[in-house]
Amino acid sequence: MLATRIELDGRRATGVSYRRPDGQTATAQARREIILCCGALNSPKLLELSGIGGGAVLREIGIAPAVELPGVGENLRDHYAVRMTAKVRNVATINEKTRGWRLMKEAALWALGRPSILALSPSLVHVFWKSDEALDRPDLQITFTPASYPRGHRRTA
Numbered sequence: 001m002l003a004t005r006i007e008l009d010g011r012r013a014t015g016v017s018y019r020r021p022d023g024q025t026a027t028a029q030a031r032r033e034i035i036l037c038c039g040a041l042n043s044p045k046l047l048e049l050s051g052i053g054g055g056a057v058l059r060e061i062g063i064a065p066a067v068e069l070p071g072v073g074e075n076l077r078d079h080y081a082v083r084m085t086a087k088v089r090n091v092a093t094i095n096e097k098t099r100g101w102r103l104m105k106e107a108a109l110w111a112l113g114r115p116s117i118l119a120l121s122p123s124l125v126h127v128f129w130k131s132d133e134a135l136d137r138p139d140l141q142i143t144f145t146p147a148s149y150p151r152g153h154r155r156t157a
């Protein structure tokens, strides 16, 4: 079902309108709260479709502003990732443990509730780091994965 609009009573969100599979529109009333979790792009889109956002932006696309919130839909940033890979010797990485009989062994360990790489997140170490001590929050992230991936796609101009 596709949420199409957050219903408001003044500045208070009271329900969500949505399109049913048969094409009809229905509204669900919230008893306590609405959790908006449509993802990084669709969450601000649904807010804006509901009249919640920057007044000038909304007016430009023909939506009457109901709640002025200029931050909605702004500051989306892509993160640039540099991937560095190193060859290792005499160490079993996730690459080896997820091939052939070793994968069967890991699956069996997992099924028995024993420690297994199937229960691990690929990135096991995360570092949040400031590029400048004067910053009030980290702006760099380092992750360590005991595995390697195929080379990423190259973008051609």
Ligand SMILES: Cc1cc2nc3c(=O)[nH]c(=O)nc-3n(C[C@H](O)[C@H](O)[C@H](O)COP(=O)(O)OP(=O)(O)OC[C@H]3O[C@@H](n4cnc5c(N)ncnc54)[C@H](O)[C@@H]3O)c2cc1C
Pocket (backbone or CB within 6 Å): 001, 002, 003, 004, 037, 038, 039, 040, 042, 043, 046
């Ligand atoms: C390629 C890729 C790799 C990633 N790898 C990792 C990783 O290794 N580790 C990590 O922690 N994070 C990773 N992430 C990030 C992670 O996937 C997101 O941070 C996370 O999924 C965000 O969860 P969410 O519930 O906020 O939104 P989403 O997972 O985007 O879920 C939003 C949901 O809302 C639905 N929806 C959208 N609009 C509407 C609507 N109008 N009505 C009804 N439903 C709607 C969508 O269909 C979707 O199901 C990765 C992301 C990508 C794209």
